[in-house]
Amino acid sequence: MRRRSSRSDAHTMDGRAEHVVVVGAGLSGLSAALHLLGAGRQVTLVEREAAPGGRAGSNRLGEFTVDAGASVLTMPALLDEAFAAVGESLAGRVRLARLDPAYRAHFADGRSITVHSDAEAMESEIRRVSGPADAQGYRELRDWLTRLYRVQSERFIGANFDSPLDLLGADLVKLTLLGGFGRLGPRIGRFFRDERVRRLFSFQSLYAGVSPATALAAYGVIAYMDTVAGVYYPHGGMGAVASAMRGAAERAGADVRMRTDVTALESGSGHVRAVRTHTGERIPCDAVVLAVELDSAYRLLGTRPRRPVALRPSPSAVVLDAGCDAAPAGSTDHHTIYFGEQWNRTFDEIIDEGALMSDPSLLVSRPTATEPALAPHGREVISVLAPAPNLSVGRIDWQATGPAYAEKILATLEERGMRGVRDVIEVSRLRTPHDWAAQGFTAGTPFSLAHTLPQTGPFRPRNVVRGFGNAVLAGCGTTPGVGIPPVVTSGKLAAERITGSGNRQP
Secondary structure (H helix, E strand, C coil), rough: CCCCCCCCCEEEEECCCCEEECCCCCCCHHHHHHHHCCCCCCEECCCCCCCCHHHHCCCEECEEECCCCCEECCHHHHHHHHHCCCCCCCCCCCCCEEECCCCCEEECCCCCCEEEHHHHHHHHHHHHCCCCCHHHHHHHHHHHHHHHHHHHHHHHHHCCCCCCCHCCCCCHHHHHHHCCCCCCHHHCCCCCCCCHHHHHHCHHHHHCCCCCCCEEEHHHHHHHHHHHHHHHHEECHHHHHHHHHHHHHHCCEEEECCCCEEEEHHHHHHHCEEEEEEEEEECCCEEECCCCHHHHHHHHHHCCCCCCCCEEEEEEEEEEEEEECCCCCCCCCCCEEEEECHHHHHHHHHHHCCCCCCCCCCEEEEEHCCCCCHHHCCCEEEEEEEEEECCCCCCHHHHHHHHHHHHHHHHHHHHHHCCCCCHEEEEEEECCCCHHCCCCCHCCCCCCCCHHHHHHHCCCCCCCCCCEEEEEEECCCCCCCCCCHHHHHHHHHHHHHHHCCCCCCC
């Protein structure tokens, strides 16, 4: 590897890699493929499953279409950038609906707050529920979140790192002055007196695998994405985005091979020479992008990262998907959060104690509120996500516990206003940490590594691998991290490691 001038001033490969094999057709692999194609590279994209998308795909539950994992889409401009690399657009291939409200939150005291990304509407809602002081605090918070995002978007989120020293510069000073290296919970508390409102702008730290009390304030950018930039829904479900990206890659000349499992890499002298598949096929390459689970990538490479402290996985989740013959009472919104009373205790239980939530907080998604066609006429789809401990900290027999816990989830929803939910369920599917582990997710969590300080920015596992000059990683386990916007960005960053800065035609 050598240093070449680029936007991120990061190491790129020696020589020109004409043919790149991308392993994995999740959003990171698809993003990498599109950016590589836009830079004039020949791309072979291989995926073990029958459909693209991975954790952001869609599948069938009887007659119903349900998301395979991610259900919240933010920052679609990053996806549009990937399409633009091959001369297409996201809007030209996927119909997006901006959700208003983005969420509706219900609290243990029986009150509810509607979350809008529109500033006037959200200020009015906060004034209604907690008074003029918190309404003013919201305006100040919105300004802070916007400045926080602007500082981080290019230099910290959208850049490759080769050393912590890469952080040094004017943007680091700006981030420090904004309080980005403090703690998120206390920082949000400066803007609001009402504990309920504080939760609305700090619960997003769970996406990063940490509690608001310990998360870096810099992760307020996730709240920016949700509550300022807005939440979107792609018609057809989340898998529609991945399918559109696959189509764009094929039209740009990619050789896309589904149901193709990579079993080995052929390497020598620090370079991957070919990819071998489960059929025995050998696919020669000049470079490889491993857009797979981090452990799977390291296993293929036959290496492990050298780190003084073991990598820490994020908490996991239990997800109950259901096809219903009618909408349960009280389920009028696309996304609804039911907060338990013991909110802070929840983090101790699932992160530190490895225990189930004693007072569950739940995210309910009802995509048929926006797109009825996901279900047969007059029927509904709901998915309930309950944070849970991963298999590293939780010693729970999920095969025995799972069905009873699903009943507890439904009972909790009944108690909090979703009356009759059990009665309308026609078909259901439960996914627990045991199931995520069976899919190959480390520690039984689909959320990869937690965004603790030692696993953030330049301290996160790098997307280049020591000892390999032409292997690059992409996905939520590497730079910049977990969530659809970071994962899409990771694909772009992986491509830049191979091609240099941006997508300029050489």
